[in-house]
Amino acid sequence: MSPHGVSSRDSRDPIGYAVAAVNRLAQSELLDRLGIRRRAEKAVFTITRSGFRTATTAGRAFAKAGQRGRAGARPGASSTHGVFDLTPSEDEQMLVDVVSELAAEVVRPAAAEADAACATPEVVLKAGNELGLTILGVPESLGGLSEERTAVAGTLVAEALAKGDLGIAVAALAPGSVATAISLWGTDEQQATYLPAFTGDDPAAAAIALTEPTVLFDALEPATTARRTAQGYVLDGVKSLVPRGADADLFLVGARLEDGNCALFLIEAGTSGLEVEAEPAMGVRAASLTRLSLDGVEVSEAALLGEGDGTTYVECVRLSRLAWCALAVGTAQAVLDHVVPYVKEREAFGEPVAHRQSVAFLVADMAIELQAMRLLTYKAAARVAAGKDASREIGLARQLCASKGMRIGLDGVQLLGGHGFVKEHPVERWYRDLRAIGLMEGGVLV
Template sequence: MSLIQSLRPGGKHGLSSKESRDPIGYAVAALSRLAQSDVLDRVGLRRQAEQAVFTTTRSGFRTITAASRTFAKAGTKGSAGVRPAATAGRGAFDLTPTEDEQMLVDVVTELATEVLRPAAAAADEACAAPEDVLAAGRDVGLPILGLPEALGGISEERSAMAGTLVAEALAHGDMGLAVASLAPGSVATAIGLWGTDAQQQTYLPAFSEDDVPVAAIALTEPTVLFDVMSPSTTATRTDDGFVLNGVKSAVPRGAEAELFVIGASLDGTPALFLVESSTAGIEVVADPAMGVRAAGLTKLDLTDVHVPADALLGATDGSTYAECVRLARIAWCALAVGTGQAVLDYVVPYVKEREAFGEPVAHRQSVAFMVANIAIELQSMRLLTWKAAARAAAGKDFTREVALARKLCADKGMQIGLDGVQLLGGHGFVKEHPVERWYRDLRAIGVMEGAVLV
């Protein structure tokens, strides 16, 4: 079964059985749902509500989490969970998306263009993603993108490449809204990759339902010279589980999250823990940042948070944690590529139409060279990111590839944002044009860890 064929929400997301049988039917149906819904009409018309949220976020909030959902324990305790199969190799170095992957990208591109982009400025100001935008993402199956069919997902094979393409397409609309939309599915992906049977059966069914839980991966910490592989947050063993203490930052939608994957040091080695937000000792603090503001970033204060022994996600030797970091870095690289492409697509017509001294500024060599450099660096970022994702999907070691992609995307992504602002001159400094927001978002690539993964 193909990737798009298995995106069959059926009764869950509103596609008929006929529509879910073929890829074209799915793509057309998904686009029709977006076009016929009132999402496009409602996006951007929430000024009073958004202003209230912005005021609250700007002044800061501090709250004890209290999730309404109860995750009933299920599955066989101690048994290994289902793992997605590695993608079959094509026998050649070819990163061209498959037909099904391209159709998925086309659907998500439409979502980014028609829903995310119009809502981006207001969401950035409000430090929150509109529910209409998040609902549109759920309608096209984002929460189950990384799950195999056996767990209620959309693919028979490891979909790191598909996840990378989707993240890139969403970020072309807006990086902050992309992070907000992808965060819950990233937790589902993590449980699908490393969870036990009991963990998968307890948590994953909720992600394939209409009422998808808000969830996030919390790895970043507000410490000087933070090293993601050496978290300051600690996990101490007890007779019946673990006790977590520490602070995590840059957690998307933390105030409304119901489930976290939290990184902590266990016996001197980094490990991951599944923590329900209703657990005593978790306090959420507003943490608005320079960029990625639409993701509703927060801090988590963890004070003597007791979790059971089966909250441990994956191995305790650091291998699971390290793979999580690498997959998250691929996701952030993809977000950088998508945002960088948005910059390029915006500045090219601008410099051709903007005139100075009687001719378009694009006729100036310095301007033309700057635009050309953006295109060159962007393609380099894309190829390195896709190569890392392809190796991850195939089950091969991708440590070197993701390190190269991360370095290039952090450095050149920030430069692309800076050049975009420079090419617009004085217009690049004002919010009338989106380039200043993209510049702020691109600066996050070198500092953000976790939150999303492919």
């Protein structure tokens, strides 16, 4: 039995459906505007960096549809063939290649300015939408690209995007994460109401709000509460580090019920009592991080996503942590790719610094730790895709990626010396971003 199943897939490979998205991007006018396969154009954009505080405004309208109480469609588990092979299939590699090209030629050139402005250029986000990032985890029957669980594909895509920039990757993947959550746990009514907003030509902005601004925050012990009423629920609390909260049309919020269990709630922007303010952070700045305040926010029973016994909430936390592991792998790879040629070309005392054992051994340790991060993350993703319990594998991957990812970022800064401390080189930004892996919850999932 394969613990992974990345390459051993049959003709119903879920990534095969994503090839349509690759073809769609290849035919898009964005290729010319963004300069893919040439040097990317530098996007010009602005955003308020000093901060704002305002009630969320109603964006698009979500018309109620579907049958209440009826279970929604669910993606099936991926098939395995008993072969342990970490090589991506041909279709998976095609998807990774086009996302990697987007990351290298469009995302990377925009990263420094996006970090400074605390916002991702709209044209970059649109390029991700053209690629189908918002519907990668949505079943084909619901207007998406997959027929089976796409945890492996989502992991590969997140890693590839993060090699360009982690903050922009979070901004691009956040809406699709909400769509994936609705596909996994939504009722027929919820899927019919909300998923069309993600599968159309102008996908909605959305975010998963789990993190809270408390000391030693534990995602499984949120302070945000959901009190049961005759009409539904009333939510109170504060969520922090919510990506793209200012322009989100829909939030997926985690809260604790009166019986002690945790649950997820779909809350539309513009709901009374919902307030958002800018929350620029040390890293992941391009994701336009915000703080979401809930003061007596009233929602109906139909807003509850999945089960209210805590099982759906815990699974959401785990899948989010898996996504952050994939982002850590991609960013750590970017650090290593930058450091290796630098130490080979940088000379001190008449020879490249790579000739010094202290430098060579440190680079070797970075490569070893990165590979361990990647293998644990891939194994966890494969178990999720196969419908197996991956709690242990995700926990191991999260622990390793949080500690070693940050260490790789720190060593990258150290190896560049003074250059690692200035913005001339991107390593200082990658270090700041990697520091978030062990702190941020939610935002994205696979």
